Amino acid sequence: xxxxxxxxxxxxxxxxxxxxxxxxxxxxxxxxxxxxxxxxxxxxxxxxxxxxxxxxxxxxxxxxxxxxxxxxxxxxxxxxxxxxxxxxxxxxxxxxxxxxxxxxxxxxxxxxxxxxx
Amino acid sequence: xxxxxxxxxxxxxxxxxxxxxxxxxxxxxxxxxxxxxxxxxxxxxxxxxxxxxxxxxxxxxxxxxxxxxxxxxxxxxxxxxxxxxxxxxxxxxxxxxxxxxxxxxxxxxx
Numbered sequence: 082x083x084x085x086x087x088x089x090x091x092x093x094x095x096x097x098x099x100x101x102x103x104x105x106x107x108x109x110x111x112x113x114x115x116x117x118x119x120x121x122x123x124x125x126x127x128x129x130x131x132x133x134x135x136x137x138x139x140x141x142x143x144x145x146x147x148x149x150x151x152x153x154x155x156x157x158x159x160x161x162x163x164x165x166x167x168x169x170x171x172x173x174x175x176x177x178x179x180x181x182x183x184x185x186x187x188x189x190x191x192x193x194x195x196x197x198x
Numbered sequence: 199x200x201x202x203x204x205x206x207x208x209x210x211x212x213x214x215x216x217x218x219x220x221x222x223x224x225x226x227x228x229x230x231x232x233x234x235x236x237x238x239x240x241x242x243x244x245x246x247x248x249x250x251x252x253x254x255x256x257x258x259x260x261x262x263x264x265x266x267x268x269x270x271x272x273x274x275x276x277x278x279x280x281x282x283x284x285x286x287x288x289x290x291x292x293x294x295x296x297x298x299x300x301x302x303x304x305x306x307x308x
């Protein structure tokens with residue numbers, strides 16, 4: 082299957098600072114990537130859809146000025162958590178969409194554990 | 199929006215038995231439904247996809263059924279092994295988005 086690499090796998094930052102998370106599709110081009118947030122024992126919550134070369138589409142209730150998404154190339158999307166606060170601590174996961182004959186498959190990164198202190 | 203329900207209680211079974219997990223959805227029937235496995239602290243890994251016109255799909259010890267009338271998918275693992283212990287998520291693809299259930303944790307005891 083295809084490979085999606087997410088970096089860093091974990092990060093600890095001070096309150097008020099910004100953190101950038103990278104999501105790369107290593108062996109295929111992804112025009113669409115997704116960013117999710119997951120709380121313990123809960124489902125993946127879609128935050129935004131990242132489209133290469135255009136603005137991201139944010140889900141209702143997600144602050145676009147706080148969670149900046151950039152999809153500058155077909156293999157890289159970044160999520161920047163600006164002015165992070167302890168309540169932003171969570172597990173963030175990206176996925177890249179790969180379309181094939183029978184349907185669409187999502188390949189996930191390994192996730193980033195963000196802890197804001 | 200699409201709502202997906204999976205049994206939030208953990209499923210505990212003995213090694214060698216068949217595990218059956220349920221996924222129910224409301225609203226729109228998707229063109230296809232997928233199952234993923236997620237281990238703690240890791241991103242989900244794709245397992246199987248089943249289309250709306252398929253009743254059943256198999257892959258090694260895995261079997262998925264899809265009933266669009268009941269709006270339900272069942273995920274079976276036969277001859278389960280302790281290594282199968284993980285959280286299993288079902289996902290629907292509608293309107294260019296993936297919608298995930300909260301997952302069911304499977305514990306296979308030796």
